Amino acid sequence: MFSTGSLILQLSYLLLVLAVVTSRKLPRIFIALSAAVALAHALLWSGDAPTMAWMGLVLLCCAVVIGRDALGNRRARFSEDEQAMLAGFLDGVPRHIARHLIDGGVWLNGAMGDELTTEGVAVERVAFLASGEALVLSDGRQVATCRSGDLIGEASVLSGEPATATVRLAGPARFWCMPADTLRTRLETDPELRTMLERSFGRAVRNKLHASNRTIAAAGGIA
Numbered sequence: 001m002f003s004t005g006s007l008i009l010q011l012s013y014l015l016l017v018l019a020v021v022t023s024r025k026l027p028r029i030f031i032a033l034s035a036a037v038a039l040a041h042a043l044l045w046s047g048d049a050p051t052m053a054w055m056g057l058v059l060l061c062c063a064v065v066i067g068r069d070a071l072g073n074r075r076a077r078f079s080e081d082e083q084a085m086l087a088g089f090l091d092g093v094p095r096h097i098a099r100h101l102i103d104g105g106v107w108l109n110g111a112m113g114d115e116l117t118t119e120g121v122a123v124e125r126v127a128f129l130a131s132g133e134a135l136v137l138s139d140g141r142q143v144a145t146c147r148s149g150d151l152i153g154e155a156s157v158l159s160g161e162p163a164t165a166t167v168r169l170a171g172p173a174r175f176w177c178m179p180a181d182t183l184r185t186r187l188e189t190d191p192e193l194r195t196m197l198e199r200s201f202g203r204a205v206r207n208k209l210h211a212s213n214r215t216i217a218a219a220g221g222i223a
Helices: 004-021 027-046 049-075 080-087 095-103 180-189 191-218
Strands: 106-110 115-117 125-131 134-138 141-146 166-169 173-179
Touching (some): 004 027, 049 095, 080 095, 080 125, 080 173, 125 180, 173 180, 180 191
Antiparallel strands (some): 115 166, 125 173, 134 141
16 A cells, blocks of 8 residues: 555646646646645655755746746736737637737738638738728639638638638728737647637638538529
């Protein structure tokens, strides 16, 4: 049978495993808990001074980083349009990281006829439509409509492939956008953010496909 001290040490190892396999929000918490348990083991059972020192340092680092992130989340402020982004494709992204990402783009006002993507041409930017509508055209035929809350260009921006359709504003609109190269660079340096956005982009693409199918069906099918 394991002794109490041995069980405490096993708990520390289990918490480290949980830190590896959990989502972005939890690893540092589990690492801190693991360090706290290992420190308690060293203090109460093994008396290992180096372990005490290292685990104390780990706890201190975790406290600093977790405290910094928590403070950043509390300080982050968002406009009404930006709140829609948080509820949309940035859902699940920590607030301070979302704030940093949004600040890397710009808000623009568009007019009827402005093209956000051009069929067969590399997508230069990803856009979030905050207000207004945009027509999705393939071979000159409308296949879908983008409305407030929709992403534009996400299907191709990560791969660098040409746009599969032209997206043209149907009237005055306000949208946030970020250059494709800037977004790709940011996601290359933050794999976890890339995973979250790829999942969000995937949902957006599926929703557009469903909407496109409905539009085509309502128009009598593909000629």
